[in-house]
Amino acid sequence: MDARRIVCLKLILAIPCISALADTAVEGRVALPKSHSAPVQAKRYEIVTKGGVLSTQPPLAVVYLDGAFPRPASLPVKQVEQKDLTFVPALLPIQVGTKVEFPNLDDTYHNIFSYSPAKRFDLGRYRPDERPIPSEVFNTPGLVTLRCDIHEHMRGLILVLDTPYFVMTDTDGRFRLRGLPSGRYTLKAWTNSRTTREQPVELKNGETLHVDFQ
Amino acid sequence: MISASGPNKPKARSFRTKLLVAMMLVVSGLMALALYLAQRHVTAAARSNLQQNFQAELLSLDKMRELRNATLAERCGALASRPRIHAALEDNALDLLYPSAKDELRDLMETAQPSQAERFLRAKFYRFLDPVGEVISPPVPKDVGELSPKAEAQLTLERLPKTQQIGYILETPDATDEVVDEIVAVPIFSTETGDVISALVVGFKPFELIGKAAGAGMKSGIWLNGQLHMPSLSKSSQAALGSEIAKTITNSDRVQSNFRVNLDGAQQLLFYKRLNPTSLFPPAYEICVYPLADSVAQLHRLRWQIGSVGVLLLLGGFLASQFVAARLSLPVEKLAVDSEKDRAQRKRAEIALASTSEKLKRSTRYSADASHQLKSPVTVLRVGLEGLLHRDGFKPEIYEELSALLHHTHRLTGVIDDLLLLSRMDAGHIELDSKPVNLSQIIEEWLDDLGALPDSPEVKIEKQFPADLCIAGEKRYTSLIVQNLLENARKYNRPGGLIRVTAVRSNGEVVLTVGNTGHPIARDAQEHIFERFHRGGTGSHISGHGLGLNLARELARLHDGDLRLVRSEDDWTEFEARFLIAGQTYDGATQTT
Numbered sequence: 001m002d003a004r005r006i007v008c009l010k011l012i013l014a015i016p017c018i019s020a021l022a023d024t025a026v027e028g029r030v031a032l033p034k035s036h037s038a039p040v041q042a043k044r045y046e047i048v049t050k051g052g053v054l055s056t057q058p059p060l061a062v063v064y065l066d067g068a069f070p071r072p073a074s075l076p077v078k079q080v081e082q083k084d085l086t087f088v089p090a091l092l093p094i095q096v097g098t099k100v101e102f103p104n105l106d107d108t109y110h111n112i113f114s115y116s117p118a119k120r121f122d123l124g125r126y127r128p129d130e131r132p133i134p135s136e137v138f139n140t141p142g143l144v145t146l147r148c149d150i151h152e153h154m155r156g157l158i159l160v161l162d163t164p165y166f167v168m169t170d171t172d173g174r175f176r177l178r179g180l181p182s183g184r185y186t187l188k189a190w191t192n193s194r195t196t197r198e199q200p201v202e203l204k205n206g207e208t209l210h211v212d213f214q
Numbered sequence: 215m216i217s218a219s220g221p222n223k224p225k226a227r228s229f230r231t232k233l234l235v236a237m238m239l240v241v242s243g244l245m246a247l248a249l250y251l252a253q254r255h256v257t258a259a260a261r262s263n264l265q266q267n268f269q270a271e272l273l274s275l276d277k278m279r280e281l282r283n284a285t286l287a288e289r290c291g292a293l294a295s296r297p298r299i300h301a302a303l304e305d306n307a308l309d310l311l312y313p314s315a316k317d318e319l320r321d322l323m324e325t326a327q328p329s330q331a332e333r334f335l336r337a338k339f340y341r342f343l344d345p346v347g348e349v350i351s352p353p354v355p356k357d358v359g360e361l362s363p364k365a366e367a368q369l370t371l372e373r374l375p376k377t378q379q380i381g382y383i384l385e386t387p388d389a390t391d392e393v394v395d396e397i398v399a400v401p402i403f404s405t406e407t408g409d410v411i412s413a414l415v416v417g418f419k420p421f422e423l424i425g426k427a428a429g430a431g432m433k434s435g436i437w438l439n440g441q442l443h444m445p446s447l448s449k450s451s452q453a454a455l456g457s458e459i460a461k462t463i464t465n466s467d468r469v470q471s472n473f474r475v476n477l478d479g480a481q482q483l484l485f486y487k488r489l490n491p492t493s494l495f496p497p498a499y500e501i502c503v504y505p506l507a508d509s510v511a512q513l514h515r516l517r518w519q520i521g522s523v524g525v526l527l528l529l530g531g532f533l534a535s536q537f538v539a540a541r542l543s544l545p546v547e548k549l550a551v552d553s554e555k556d557r558a559q560r561k562r563a564e565i566a567l568a569s570t571s572e573k574l575k576r577s578t579r580y581s582a583d584a585s586h587q588l589k590s591p592v593t594v595l596r597v598g599l600e601g602l603l604h605r606d607g608f609k610p611e612i613y614e615e616l617s618a619l620l621h622h623t624h625r626l627t628g629v630i631d632d633l634l635l636l637s638r639m640d641a642g643h644i645e646l647d648s649k650p651v652n653l654s655q656i657i658e659e660w661l662d663d664l665g666a667l668p669d670s671p672e673v674k675i676e677k678q679f680p681a682d683l684c685i686a687g688e689k690r691y692t693s694l695i696v697q698n699l700l701e702n703a704r705k706y707n708r709p710g711g712l713i714r715v716t717a718v719r720s721n722g723e724v725v726l727t728v729g730n731t732g733h734p735i736a737r738d739a740q741e742h743i744f745e746r747f748h749r750g751g752t753g754s755h756i757s758g759h760g761l762g763l764n765l766a767r768e769l770a771r772l773h774d775g776d777l778r779l780v781r782s783e784d785d786w787t788e789f790e791a792r793f794l795i796a797g798q799t800y801d802g803a804t805q806t807t
């Protein structure tokens with residue numbers, strides 16, 4: 001309940017600065033590979049590797065507007081929890097400069113590390129009651145693979161983007177990206193570690209553009 | 215005897231020499247066979263002995279290697295499950311691979327003082343291969359065992375292996391030194407996909423064969439890329455041996471074998487076995503050279519033993535042969551003398567026979583020629599006389615004279631015919647066309663004719679024979695015999711005498727007896743009556759030419775029978791002719807006709 005109130009508050013606070021762009025949006029559908037696994041809870045998905053390609057299972061996409069946008073002075077802190085020996089969420093898109101906390105919600109040690117070029121870090125072994133919560137700031141755009149040195153099966157992805165405009169599709173691939181600036185941009189859809197589809201878009205003030213990624 | 219044994223002495227001696235030579239041949243043949251078999255046995259024994267040793271060594275080596283490789287596989291399995299290794303490989307952070315693996319592989323590397331048991335498990339170096347089989351360069355080579363770029367290049371594989379691969383590389387730590395390292399490439403499988411994502415190549419000091427069973431002379435090494443690495447040999451020997459091995463290995467696709475080599479003037483047996491069959495790395499062979507000095511010495515000893523046994527045997531054989539030859543040569547000598555005598559006798563007999571035969575031939579030819587030559591003038595004469603006899607106008611006494619002359623020409627023709635027949639018989643030109651002949655009938659016919667002859671004295675004829683007495687013969691010759699006997703019986707009879715003709719079957723024969731009264735044949739002439747041109751001392755008033763009996767006997771013998779004088783005394787002369795019964799052969803066996 002508290003969280004929702006905070007979000008509402010934030011939205012209210014944000015209204016004055018984005019009111020001019022309020023009506024501009026992109027919606028559509030990203031064609032996702034069919035999932036053969038049993039349907040899972042809406043919010044629960046995991047990272048799978050197939051032929052060296054990392055993706056979510058069931059498949060999800062991240063749609064974002066590519067372009068050079070001014071970086072805000074401060075960004076909200078995000079969290080990737082370690083719960084039931086998985087990363088939750090398994091895929092987290094963030095804007096460059098975002099600080100991500102990795103709280104340990106299990107009863108065991110975890111050792112989060114990444115060897116990804118976008119971010120190499122090693123949080124070392126820590127217990128659930130570790131305070132402050134171990135965190136990292138992601139300053140380079142790119143895909144960061146999260147692993148646990150103790151639990152080899154654990155995989156998480158953080159997609160570090162240069163843009164504040166991004167959204168995750170639902171399991172059907174549908175998305176709606178609102179509050180966009182008008183102008184010519186490239187709309188991109190990340191579907192796995194190897195594939196990012198893109199389409200040029202021209203956004204007009206107050207209009208909702210329909211874009212499908214095949 | 216003394217004169218005969220003189221020239222036979224050398225013969226006996228030569229027989230003895232031959233016996234000795236034969237014995238020597240047999241003994242030396244046996245020796246050669248024994249030597250050959252012994253040599254084969256010794257060589258084969260040495261070979262199989264050394265081969266067993268080699269196999270045993272390699273087996274123990276294989277076991278150690280298996281143990282080590284199993285340990286390595288386990289290590290790599292554990293390594294593959296390390297998230298950091300996966301992260302380094304999958305997240306393109308190869309620079310972090312070696313640091314990530316360092317802790318895991320720390321105990322693999324050689325420590326300063328490894329225990330004896332651990333020595334074979336200690337690696338000299340290790341490297342990872344990337345997904346295309348290339349070596350991933352380590353950031354700090356010191357930590358993972360330094361290698362020259364040339365040596366490191368030898369770790370590369372065409373592709374990542376799915377199974378463990380054993381290989382050998384050549385490392386040159388300094389300009390003069392060469393070291394062969396054994397390398398084991400172990401695949402690292404992704405724990406998620408099961409794909410081979412990398413391979414760990416670990417380098418070891420190769421196992422060395424100890425060769426404790428084969429003695430101190432055994433040398434072992436490794437043949438790799440056409441070169442032999444056997445540190446205990448000189449460079450030149452290694453090169454020479456290496457090229458020899460290369461020739462053998464390229465010529466045969468056998469994984470292991472052995473052959474004889476000559477190393478520094480000494481016989482050696484070289485064994486080779488491929489160390490890494492079916493490996494992706496270049497083939498390498500374990501080479502073992504065993505000195506054959508022991509077996510050569512053994513062979514030498516055996517040769518001496520067999521040689522001396524052979525000499526003893528020969529000596530014994532010589533003595534035995536002397537003894538045996540002495541015993542054997544006596545009868546042999548006698549035999550030689552006898553045979554020499556026999557040969558001389560036979561030669562003489564042969565010469566005599568040849569000359570006799572020649573004479574006989576000549577005389578036969580002569581009488582045949584003479585008969586032919588005589589026949590034509592006699593015929594001319596007779597025809598002339600007959601012509602005159604048919605002419606008229608001569609005085610009666612002339613006709614009488616002519617008739618007498620004609621009679622003589624007929625006699626002459628008879629003599630010539632007989633001579634011709636005899637000469638043909640002598641030449642063996644007459645062959646009897648033997649058929650059953652009715653003897654009784656022939657006798658009857660001739661007895662009838664006897665009465666019809668002119669000047670025949672009055673004689674009484676007694677006959678006693680069965681009606682159908684058949685003999686085996688040819689009718690015209692049988693008839694001649696009968697005619698001869700009956701005519702003689704009449705001719706030499708006295709007036710008012712008797713002729714008795716009997717014929718009986720006896721023991722498969724027919725015995726014909728013709729007896730007559732009259733002056734007997736003189737006792738001293740009896741044995742000559744069957745000779746040619748001999749007349750039994752009778753008066754010349756009796757016609758005849760002295761060929762009849764001879765011809766009759768020859769013909770009887772031609773019939774497989776005979777003719778003989780039974781007796782001639784006291785007014786009684788008796789001849790006996792024997793014939794075979796028709797259907798009987800000479801030996802009396804019954805023929806079925």
